Amino acid sequence: MLRREDAVTRPASRHTAPLHTARVAWRHSLRFRLALVYTLVALALVSMIGLGVMTLLLRSMDQQFQTRLDERADTLAEAFLTGGQGLGKSPGGTGTYTMIIDEDGQVQAATPSLRQYDKAPFPFGGQAVVELNGSPARTATRKLGDFGTLWVALPEDALLDARQSATRALLLALLVTPALMLLVGWWVGKRALADLEGAADLADRIDPTRSVATLPLPGREDEVHRLLAALNRLLVRIEAVQAREKQLLGQIVHELGAPLTVLKASLSRAAERTGDPEVTRAALVTDELTFTTQDLMQLARGQLEMKVAWHFIPAATLRGRLDRLVPGTGFAGDWGGMLLCDPDRLTQALRNLLANARRAAGPEGTVTLTLTETPDHVTFRVQDSGPGLPPELGERIFEPFISGSGSSGLGLSVSRQIAVLHGGTLTGGNAPGGGAQFVLTLPGVALGDDEEEGVEEAETPVRVS
Template structure:
């Protein structure tokens, strides 16, 4: 074959292979997961049965051939005994090849599926008398032709010969005598096909049982796989029923396997999505309301302004600018909250908490007429974002100023309690109603008390977002009745410092109340 023809043949084979593989992949792609698993189980079971059956059949066949070869070896040994013995008719050693062959036939009684025949000078010589269980080798002309063609010095080894009649396992032993020019051949053979018939029958039965077992495996696997995939079907049906306006559907979970855990995870995801969509709708409603109010005010005053009255124009201008400033603050607060979940929302750095406390105190004095007192000061260095913490702390101080009387005392402090850094603000205002304590950190929440009636309701949520970004929290506590009125807002943050490049807890304790 030329090189170009060989290359063309390889190209054809490659093209055929690349065409079969995508077709197989497309077929699998159209099968359901249940069908794929069923196919995998049945194919794996069938391959296992085939390998086990084929291996067992091969071992049994090898054992059968070994048994036949042992019997043939005994035939050779018996013939050698005859050659070395005496002729029973003369009482003298054998001198004729024909006599050895005859005595060999007489001394060998064939077993079931075994036959013996002798050849003298390439022609049939003798075979045993008719035996009901023996094989008549002389009646197979193809075998006789093969035996006649064997050379006189051929080695006496067992081998297999197949004819149109059957398959034989035989051994041909040359017989030569000094002084006799004749060449004899003593042949012992087994009908190997007959010997294997029982084994084949057994494995045909095995095949039938295996097919029945595959059918049973298929039925059982169909129901088992269906039960295992039930959470996925429920997941599919549930997700089909979920719409943008209805996220209340959940998957019924009863098991404890991996698929059941997947269903639980999806249910938890749906809970988060429902909360997120609810918060989004509430946010859009609140933002729309907050922006609509200043726009309505500005529009109304602009429509009623008297362009010829300078005082009216200046008053309307001041009002419009004030409302636009409020809208700007609202947008800035929303942008802060929108970026609170980003990794770069806070930039941790080693910060001197004592100096930070003094800086926040200095800035708080510009908020208004209050007695601003530093009640405690933690002289430690911790990891935090000084700008964000200042923003949150000043928001708490601004709230304290807004909801306390002029001339009252507002205390602030910093301390370390165990492995926590506490930054707190305490005022002498009316406090927070107990029913609103858990809701004041929600976006746009306004309580019934005047304490949280001003602004857009985003200040405390921003404080909570900054605390959360530091892996901390913000909470409210009321002082004991014998200490006084007011409320305490506490930023609870991890007290972590860097020592030799590794985070280490800071320990110090001060009672902030």
């Protein structure tokens, strides 16, 4: 049943689903790329600076260790030569290994921790670093005159611990810095590109069929401000060009309309008087041109400017119109019901579909228009015996000036606009048995006796033809 408010106040504006703002995948976003570049640059800088600092630090520590070793060796040599102090009580301090080697390479004296080498051949000849008690030790030697050679070893445990600590600190910095830099870069990029992201969201919502809106400019006159200002100037120029094109197109269509109307009427009367098939064919050509000018006028006005005059008409009336406009059309289905529509607009939409089907099928082919009605939908199915739609076009077949049958490419675009204006849809494809198939679906209607009174009392009653 047709609800009262549907029959009386069905809006004529286009019903479309709300536009969802397109979101860029994180891996493709400018913000992520900036954050990633910022992170990689920071990582490279931290790596170079950290390695440089660690190298200088370790070199300085190594020099300090060598200086300490040399000082201990000099102190021990001087203490032995001048004071005769024992090696175990030398002023070199604890943790220092010492041995005295004679001219024959025999160890004459050693610190208590090296007693196993006492009175034995010297085992570390020419070695700068030796292993003592499980730890590496760096060595130095000093001549003791006629007594032989003083050998001194200083463990490197502290130096190795410092190296390991510096290496761990650098590795930790290299692991933590990228994560922190990526988060900071992402946050900074979000703040810096907030105006650009907002402008992109607004641009997604701009309806090109209306007046082209400009984008808001950020308060800071930076590169984003310059970019948006340039886009605004471009939008203004586009709007001016569109206005001029629509005006020119409207003027051309207006100039063509009047002569075509006169020519159509003259040829129709001549065909009725003479019955000449050539004159009849010429009258059909004027019909084709008339509908083409109507499509061009619709393109010039824009689909949102279309107005719908709702009428409640018999489906048979619509069938009679289409039979006269596109001869040779086969009709199937139930045409005994009633339709709530704009008869002129719906006739234009279906006539465009049938004319395209006739061109595709050729003079010997078949074109069938099937009407099916349910409580919820009224469906018009146009099917032809032609070669079908080019698969590479897809949904582009409904764009203006895109044609798969050699026509102007406006008919399908206008037909879909009219379908949407009625609250319906228009889809196209290839039928399973071959040929093209277009399905125009409108909301179903059925007036009941209990609602007719409400329709008559409404402010804008539906006209019944």
